[in-house]
Amino acid sequence: MQLNEIRALMADDMQAVDRVILHRLGSDVALINQLGSYIVHSGGKRFRPLLLMLASRALRGEQTDVAGSAQLAAVVEFIHTATLLHDDVVDESTLRRGRDTANARFGNAASVLTGDFLYSRAFQMMVEVERPRVMSILADATNRIAEGEVMQLMNIGDAGVSEARYMDVIGRKTATLFEAACRLAAVLDDRDEATERALGDYGYRLGVAFQLIDDVLDYRGDEAQTGKHVGDDLAEGKPTLPLIIAMARADAAGAELVREALESQSADRIDEVLEVVERTDALSYTSALAEREADAAKQALGVLPDSDHSRAMAALADISVQRDH
Numbered sequence: 001m002q003l004n005e006i007r008a009l010m011a012d013d014m015q016a017v018d019r020v021i022l023h024r025l026g027s028d029v030a031l032i033n034q035l036g037s038y039i040v041h042s043g044g045k046r047f048r049p050l051l052l053m054l055a056s057r058a059l060r061g062e063q064t065d066v067a068g069s070a071q072l073a074a075v076v077e078f079i080h081t082a083t084l085l086h087d088d089v090v091d092e093s094t095l096r097r098g099r100d101t102a103n104a105r106f107g108n109a110a111s112v113l114t115g116d117f118l119y120s121r122a123f124q125m126m127v128e129v130e131r132p133r134v135m136s137i138l139a140d141a142t143n144r145i146a147e148g149e150v151m152q153l154m155n156i157g158d159a160g161v162s163e164a165r166y167m168d169v170i171g172r173k174t175a176t177l178f179e180a181a182c183r184l185a186a187v188l189d190d191r192d193e194a195t196e197r198a199l200g201d202y203g204y205r206l207g208v209a210f211q212l213i214d215d216v217l218d219y220r221g222d223e224a225q226t227g228k229h230v231g232d233d234l235a236e237g238k239p240t241l242p243l244i245i246a247m248a249r250a251d252a253a254g255a256e257l258v259r260e261a262l263e264s265q266s267a268d269r270i271d272e273v274l275e276v277v278e279r280t281d282a283l284s285y286t287s288a289l290a291e292r293e294a295d296a297a298k299q300a301l302g303v304l305p306d307s308d309h310s311r312a313m314a315a316l317a318d319i320s321v322q323r324d325h
Contacts, residue, residue, distance in 0.1 A: 001315035006050075009312060013053040014046060016066050020074040024121060035106050035114045039081055042099055047210070048080055048181045049073035051316070055185030055199055058309040068188055071125060075138065076181045078122040083145055083177075085115035090153065091236050133187045141180035148173030157237040159259040163244055167208070175207030198303040202313065205297035210320045212290035215240040216283050217325065219274060234273060237265035241289070242282040246273075249280035290321045 007014070025036045056069040087093070088101040089108045095101060103111040119142070126138050151169045155161050182203030186196035218233045219242055233240050239262055247255045254276040261273050277283060294317040304310040 001312055003316075003319050006054075006312045006315060006319075009308060010050060010053055010057070013057070013064075013066055013070070014050065016070040017046070017049045017053065017073045017077070020070045021077060024074060024078075024125060027117065029117075031106075031110055032114055032117050035102055035110055036118070038105065039085065039102055039114075042096070044077075044081075046077060048076045048177055051178060051203060051206070051313075052076060052181040052185050054309050054313050054316075055182050056188060058304045058307060058313060059185060059189045059191065059195075061307065061309075065188060068129070069185065071129065072134065072184050072188065073181070075122045075125045076177060076184070078118045078125075079138070079142060079145070080177055082115040082118040082122070083149070085111045085118070087149070090149070093232070093236075095232075131187060134184060137180050137183050137187065141176045144172045144176045148176070152238070155239055157263050157265055158239060159247060159262045161239040161244060163241065166239065166241055166244055170208060170211040171204070174211040175204045178207030178210070179204040195303050198300045202297045202300040202317075205293045205300065206317055206320055209290040209293040209297065209317065212241060212286050212293070213321055213323060215242055216286050216290070218242075219277055220283055231267035231270040231273070234261055234270060235265060235267040237262060241286045242277050243273075245282035245285050246277045246280045249282065250276050254279070287321065294318060294321045 021040060025033070025040060027033055027036070050073075052073045053069055056064045056066075084096070085102055088096060089103045089111050092103075093101050094104040101111075102114070106114075122138070126134055148169050148171070152173060155165070155169065179200045180203070182199040183196050186199050215233070218240065219230065234243070243258055243262060247258050250258065257269065258273055258276055261267070261269055267273075297317040298314045301310055301314055304313070
């Protein structure tokens with residue numbers, strides 16, 4: 001199953017999510033409306049809301065509470081969007097998905113404050129669901145994401161970051177919200193703890209795989225496809241897994257080259273760094289790890305009955321590691 005087929009399968013449900021997003025994004029503060037609209041229409045994949053809606057359908061089929069699932073899918077998207085707004089300010093990014101970032105267009109202050117609005121709106125919406133477990137999952141996820149962001153900030157320019165430390169960061173920063181989205185589907189359907197845990201494991205593993213491929217695409221991707229400049233992570237001083245592995249496997253000169261580029265937060269020698277990364281098979285190592293995580297994600301889907309929707313969830317695990325943007 002291809003991504004366009006999955007999106008066609010879920011088109012009606014995702015339209016319901018979009019309606020909630022557009023409705024709840026509204027504010028009587030004009031700048032929030034303007035900036036929020038810019039972000040929402042910036043070409044995002046809506047991957048996390050799609051997961052929640054798919055998992056809900058995989059559990060209940062035609063009996064799915066689309067309105068309830070769409071509300072929480074919109075909450076997940078608001079939390080994700082808020083993190084992007086804050087991320088781009090912290091990273092001083094100017095390009096995302098091939099467009100100017102919000103901070104480049106509207107300024108840092110407006111981006112940070114609109115991110116705060118989205119967080120608070122998300123919490124208003126989750127309270128309306130009146131399910132303590134929903135609140136617990138999303139509050140914990142938001143806290144762990146913030147921890148991951150701070151950990152990533154601490155790692156900037158640090159060439160001594162280990163693979164284990166980096167995996168901890170992406171687990172918190174990226175995989176946590178994938179996990180939460182899938183857990184929420186189980187909670188909405190009043191499933192037992194084992195089912196919630198299995199779906200959470202699927203989401204977490206998928207999120208890790210997704211981030212690892214993002215790391216690969218930063219050094220191998222087509223800028224026209226990714227909407228980012230090759231080497232952006234290096235320029236921001238982020239010791240992602242391809243750099244960590246390259247430094248561990250390279251000869252002394254190659255390791256020192258990568259180390260200096262990372263510590264100086266400069267992509268001036270990106271071509272030489274790319275040569276070291278390729279020579280050490282660091283991208284192949286990272287891709288292989290992503291594939292193992294995707295396989296583990298698919299294994300977790302054994303709790304679901306066979307259906308178009310559960311097969312689509314399995315296909316998303318494959319798609320996450322085969323994509324080019």
